[in-house]
Amino acid sequence: MADEIEIDTDDLERRMKGAMDSLRHEFSSLRTGRASASMIDPITVDAYGSPTPINQVGTVNVPEPRMVTINVWDKALVGKVEKAIRESGLGINPQLNGTIIMLPIPELNEERRKELTKVAAGYAESARVAIRNVRRDGMDQIKKAKTKGMAEDDQKFWEASVQELTDKMIAEVDKALESKQAEIMQV
Known part of the structure; x- marks a missing residue:
């Protein structure tokens, strides 16, 4: 029975992508001139x-x-x-x-551009927090599975898998933020 325990990484990935979609929607509401x-x-x-x-x-x-x-x-x-x-x-x-x-829509002045980049950074941080919360849920699932008899090797495999997914999604957030900030600062 112990080798049948699996963690639903597809659900974790779907939830993380939901945070990413929400970020993209928030970014689209930021005006860039x-x-x-x-x-x-x-x-x-x-x-x-x-x-x-x-x-x-x-x-x-x-x-x-x-x-x-x-x-x-x-x-x-x-x-x-x-x-x-x-x-x-x-x-x-x-x-x-x-x-x-x-x-x-007026031209954005330098001060307003800097303000908007800070707002974008705030949106990105919210997305990172949401992704980390999903990661924490995944790690909690792994801990519960361990108490039900998951092998230590399997536990390490799933933890690495969840962390890899988290790192990938955080990198996407960072890339989207960098792109949006460049768009905002473009005159």
Whole structure:
């Protein structure tokens, strides 16, 4: 029975990749001087008593490289959407035109670029922590398996396997962060 004990590394890898996907999504919301509809994804509006993503209260478009427009469907929510954008920390000043909110994307100055690289580094650290938590779960599974009779050689094999997977995913996070920081600092 002892040689039948296995650790589900596929599940660990799937969970680690989930953290990586989350990081990529967070990176896509960081603006780099070009307009992107995904930059407003993290912003929610208090619509009808519950926090709602902006893309669910209006149509988001990118008509030109330095402009995002939001056509809010309900006139009553225009002010709330505008307020949510102002308070989001994106550093964008929304302009109203009826039910259309225009977001002109200004050039990033050096100070704002450095700020954004720090935000990106924070996102990357959160992803690293999530990956390490998955690693810890994997190591706990191995310890439980050892108490059920896993051989010491098998334990060392699985620990090395989990650590190798962790190292690979952390390297991916570092590579993605380096790439995003280079993109942000590009003038």
